[in-house]
Amino acid sequence: MAASRSTESRGRPRSRAGGGPFNAGVLRKLLRDLRGLGGNERIAVIGAAVMVGSLLLPWYQSPISNDLVLTGIGAFGWAEGALLLIAGATTFLALEGGGGYVPPRPLREWALFVAAGIWSGVIIVYRIVDRPAFTLGGHDEPYELHYAIFVALAGAAVIVVAGLRMRPRERAKRPRAPD
Numbered sequence: 001m002a003a004s005r006s007t008e009s010r011g012r013p014r015s016r017a018g019g020g021p022f023n024a025g026v027l028r029k030l031l032r033d034l035r036g037l038g039g040n041e042r043i044a045v046i047g048a049a050v051m052v053g054s055l056l057l058p059w060y061q062s063p064i065s066n067d068l069v070l071t072g073i074g075a076f077g078w079a080e081g082a083l084l085l086i087a088g089a090t091t092f093l094a095l096e097g098g099g100g101y102v103p104p105r106p107l108r109e110w111a112l113f114v115a116a117g118i119w120s121g122v123i124i125v126y127r128i129v130d131r132p133a134f135t136l137g138g139h140d141e142p143y144e145l146h147y148a149i150f151v152a153l154a155g156a157a158v159i160v161v162a163g164l165r166m167r168p169r170e171r172a173k174r175p176r177a178p179d
Helices: 024-035 039-054 078-098 109-129 148-173
Strands: 058-061 069-071 133-136 139-142
Touching: 024 078, 039 078, 039 109, 039 148, 058 148, 078 109, 109 148
Parallel strands: none
Antiparallel strands: 058 069, 133 139
16 A cells, blocks of 8 residues: 555655745845846835835934934834835836836836825925924924935935936837827
8 A cells, every 4th residue: 555645754854845935036036137127227226225224214303302213113104104115116116117017008117106206205295294293201392303304305306316217218219100
């Protein structure tokens, strides 16, 4: 009588052919895709990375002491979540566009980058105007701005610049209508 599949491998460790979602093959593919990006797509990914990285830095400082700061993650709300979502969508679009994907009409890759950067900028400006309240021992004042919120704004501007730099290239690729 032949042994069943479940009893054949007893005592021997099973090999994981897939290796899970974070195996070396996935990482190699991601690095290959990043290397394959054009200059403007790389600029957009850098802008998205700057925006996400700024969340780890101090966005606000307390009005009573320069040592008390609040990071973007510390003040996490819908606006910071939207920034993460926009950064992820920007990176995804850059990777897909670098791989040859062309968005369906009337969408253009450059216009999507410009829209993502402008929308990110609007959200950051909202966070500049609507700061969290600082309450400590009778002090009830809004936090003062710190440098990282402006770093996030610069990341959004970099995404806009990347999109605007793509526009002439896409316009040149478009077929002209006969006169």
